[in-house]
Amino acid sequence: MNNALARLSQASLRHASTLIFLGVLAMFSLLSPRFLAANNFVNILIQSASTAIVATGMTFVLLTAGIDLSVGAVMFVSAAVAGKMALAGQPLWLAALVILLAGMLYGAVNALCVTWLRIVPFIVTLATLYFGRGFGLWLTETRAMNLPESVLRVGAARIAGIPFPVLMLALVVVAAHLTLTRTTFGRQVYAMGNDADAARKAGIRTERIQFAVYVICGFCAALSGLVSVVQLGAVSPSFGNQREFAAVAAAVLGGTSLFGGRGAVLPGTLLGALLIQTIENGLVIANADPYLYPLVMSAIIFLAVLLDSLRNQQLQRSQRRHIRPLPE
Amino acid sequence: MRRGEILGIAGLMGAGRTELARILFGLDPCAGGSIALNGQEISALTTRERIARGLAFLTENRREEGLLMDAAIRDNLALAALSRFTSSALIDQPRLVAAVDQMAASVQLRGGGQTDQPAKTLSGGNQQKVVLGKWLLQNPAALILDEPTRGVDVGARSELYRIIQQLAAKGAGILFISSEIEELIGVCDRVLVMQRGAVAACFDRSEFDRERILGAALPAGEES
Numbered sequence: 001m002n003n004a005l006a007r008l009s010q011a012s013l014r015h016a017s018t019l020i021f022l023g024v025l026a027m028f029s030l031l032s033p034r035f036l037a038a039n040n041f042v043n044i045l046i047q048s049a050s051t052a053i054v055a056t057g058m059t060f061v062l063l064t065a066g067i068d069l070s071v072g073a074v075m076f077v078s079a080a081v082a083g084k085m086a087l088a089g090q091p092l093w094l095a096a097l098v099i100l101l102a103g104m105l106y107g108a109v110n111a112l113c114v115t116w117l118r119i120v121p122f123i124v125t126l127a128t129l130y131f132g133r134g135f136g137l138w139l140t141e142t143r144a145m146n147l148p149e150s151v152l153r154v155g156a157a158r159i160a161g162i163p164f165p166v167l168m169l170a171l172v173v174v175a176a177h178l179t180l181t182r183t184t185f186g187r188q189v190y191a192m193g194n195d196a197d198a199a200r201k202a203g204i205r206t207e208r209i210q211f212a213v214y215v216i217c218g219f220c221a222a223l224s225g226l227v228s229v230v231q232l233g234a235v236s237p238s239f240g241n242q243r244e245f246a247a248v249a250a251a252v253l254g255g256t257s258l259f260g261g262r263g264a265v266l267p268g269t270l271l272g273a274l275l276i277q278t279i280e281n282g283l284v285i286a287n288a289d290p291y292l293y294p295l296v297m298s299a300i301i302f303l304a305v306l307l308d309s310l311r312n313q314q315l316q317r318s319q320r321r322h323i324r325p326l327p328e
Numbered sequence: 329m330r331r332g333e334i335l336g337i338a339g340l341m342g343a344g345r346t347e348l349a350r351i352l353f354g355l356d357p358c359a360g361g362s363i364a365l366n367g368q369e370i371s372a373l374t375t376r377e378r379i380a381r382g383l384a385f386l387t388e389n390r391r392e393e394g395l396l397m398d399a400a401i402r403d404n405l406a407l408a409a410l411s412r413f414t415s416s417a418l419i420d421q422p423r424l425v426a427a428v429d430q431m432a433a434s435v436q437l438r439g440g441g442q443t444d445q446p447a448k449t450l451s452g453g454n455q456q457k458v459v460l461g462k463w464l465l466q467n468p469a470a471l472i473l474d475e476p477t478r479g480v481d482v483g484a485r486s487e488l489y490r491i492i493q494q495l496a497a498k499g500a501g502i503l504f505i506s507s508e509i510e511e512l513i514g515v516c517d518r519v520l521v522m523q524r525g526a527v528a529a530c531f532d533r534s535e536f537d538r539e540r541i542l543g544a545a546l547p548a549g550e551e552s
Contacts, residue, residue: 182419184410191407194396201355201387201394202408202462203379261398 009314016307017253017268020300021275028282035285042163048277049165050075050228052270054243055250056176057220059269060213062251063180063193065260066114066121068217071247073132074106075225075240080136082226083145083235092154099222106132107218111211129244137237144236147229155230165227172220177266189213193260249301250276255308275300334496336516337505339545344525345505346388349474352503353385354378365470379408382469386459386476388505394459395447402428402443404458409465431461436487453484460491470501477511489515509541521545 012019028035054071061068078099085095106128113124157164180186191199192209200206224243229235248258253272256263263269279300283293337345350356352363354375363371370378387394396404405428410419432443435457437450447458456476463471473492477485492515496502506512512519513536521529521544529544531537 182421184419187403187406187410187419190399190403191396194399198394198396199407201353201375201385203376204407205376261396 016311017255017271017275020253020303020307021271021278024275024278024282024300028278028286031282031286035282040281040285042166044274044277044281045169046163046165046231047281048273049169050224050231051243051246051250051276052169052273053172053227054221054224055247055254055269055273056172056265057217057224058244058247059251059254059256059263059265060176060180060189061121061217062248062256062258063189063260063263064210064213065193065196065258066210066213067125067248067258068107068110068214068221069122069125069244070106070110070128070132071217071221071224072240072243073129073136074103074218074221075228075243076136076235077106077132077139078103078222078225079229079235079239080139080145082229083147084139086147086151087145092151096226099226100219103218103220103222103225104215105218106222107215108211110218111214114214115207115210133241136239140235140237142237144234146234149233151230152233155227155233165231168223168227172223173266173270177264180265185209185212190261193262195261246273246276252305252308253301257308333518334492334502334504334516336512336519337503337522338507338509338512338519338541339522339528341507343522343545345522346474347525348522349385349472349503349505352472353383379466382466383472384408384463384466384468384470385472386456386463386474388475388478390452390455390459395455398446398448400444401432401437401447401450401458404447405431405443405461405465408462427465431465432458435461435464435491437461451481451484453480453488456480456488457484457491460488464491464495468495468500470503471495472503472505474505475507476504477506477508509538512541513538523547 034040054075058068058071081099081102082092082095085098086092110121110125110128113119113128114121154164159167162170180189188199188204188209191202191204192206196206225240228240232239250272251263251269252258253275254263254265254268254270255272256268276297279297280293283296288296337348339345347356354370354373354377363369365378365381365383368381370381370383373381396407402425406424409427410424429443437443437454437457447455450458460476471492476488476492480488492502492504504512504516517533519531519536519541520527521531521541523545524547529541531541531544
């Protein structure tokens with residue numbers, strides 16, 4: 001009996017984020033019947049695309065026990081550049097190409113500081129965060145840019161019936177999942193996050209892995225900025241502000257450890273991003289007081305992290321080694 | 329060191345045995361001299377390139393340097409050999425798992441073949457078997473063992489010796505560093521004795537003698 005109870009609590013802890021997700025869904029469904037409508041779920045998916053994409057890149061970095069605080073700034077810079085180019089009459093595909101390359105370059109700068117200059121990721125990316133925001137403000141002259149209709153049309157476009165942001169989201173998440181679980185590189189990312197020293201002694205080029213994850217993260221941040229800008233059709237000076245925290249929160253809600261080596265994009269990070277967006281969406285539909293949003297959000301993030309900590313403790317307890325009497 | 333030979337390195341603490349191993353594996357720079365593997369000069373290569381040429385190194389400190397304690401046994405075993413199981417871009421999962429589980433069986437890993445459990449759940453001896461298995465999957469040409477039996481129980485020790493001897497019989501050269509002279513006498517074909525960073529003596533199997541090895545390990549003038 002005791003055993004069954006322990007197993008039940010273990011299972012519920014392991015799927016904590018899924019359970020919270022279901023709980024949130026149930027709560028909002030009770031609060032508002034409109035929440036349950038099918039097209040609202042499509043809305044949630046579309047709205048969460050940007051966060052989920054940037055959180056996917058963040059997951060790579062977190063898995064190596066690093067962090068990238070500059071993603072929000074990268075989103076801003078890439079949206080600003082794309083906006084400028086669109087206003088100058090350049091085709092959108094060219095703008096997309098330029099900002100994706102710029103995002104990777106940004107990630108490469110972060111990576112060089114971390115691997116070559118050996119500065120702590122937290123500090124490096126904090127510095128590049130301020131640089132990015134400053135650069136973006138200079139570029140936009142601190143004015144909001146309203147982009148031409150053609151940009152918004154891309155955001156609303158459907159390819160084979162799938163909305164553009166959702167398609168991007170699916171591509172990124174599936175590619176990331178395959179990379180992490182089915183390639184040598186992915187395994188090496190986990191190995192490095194687990195124990196960089198042991199990984200190095202097994203012949204893994206840890207610097208290269210580290211370099212790659214920041215480049216991936218920069219790429220995802222730029223793509224996320226693009227997906228966001230085609231949905232909003234405008235770039236304001238606060239674009240992408242504090243998105244780094246939403247990205248980290250989504251990854252951690254999905255079970256990714258801040259200390260590296262543990263976590264997954266699918267379902268983990270995707271679920272985390274969906275959870276955050278669902279709460280926001282639900283609060284809007286339930287006509288909640290806007291001042292309440294951050295409070296509810298913080299409570300749920302706190303709950304998720306608390307569950308993660310409980311899960312860790314229990315995992316450790318279950319892995320304690322016992323002396324078992326031999327069966328007679 | 330010859331093919332198929334188990335070469336022991338004896339010496340006191342601080343005689344430079346671990347330093348020798350780290351230099352051979354390319355972890356620390358070499359002050360002078362050259363290192364060759366299969367007749368090829370490898371002194372200038374990185375650790376990674378040396379691994380690719382068939383060098384393997386079992387550190388004396390498996391907890392901190394050899395194993396990913398939180399990762400599954402299976403992932404630990406697969407770590408060094410991953411690229412060999414990658415066709416085009418993706419890992420050939422079934423083939424990898426089969427090879428890894430077969431390796432787990434051939435090193436007689438305890439725990440009922442549950443290779444998805446984290447490595448830290450294993451006992452010292454079984455952890456050491458995982459590290460050894462990780463390198464065996466690479467079919468190493470030369471294997472450096474630094475205190476492989478430290479913290480390993482008697483039963484697992486004899487299994488480790490057996491695995492090492494099998495590997496030598498297949499033609500790999502093995503460098504066996506140990507502080508236990510009985511162990512060296514029992515396993516090795518030849519024993520080098522190091523003292524203060526240099527080789528002080530060399531004994532063939534026929535000349536093995538506990539007293540003489542110990543005598544060579546002690547600094548001159550301090551013999552009792």
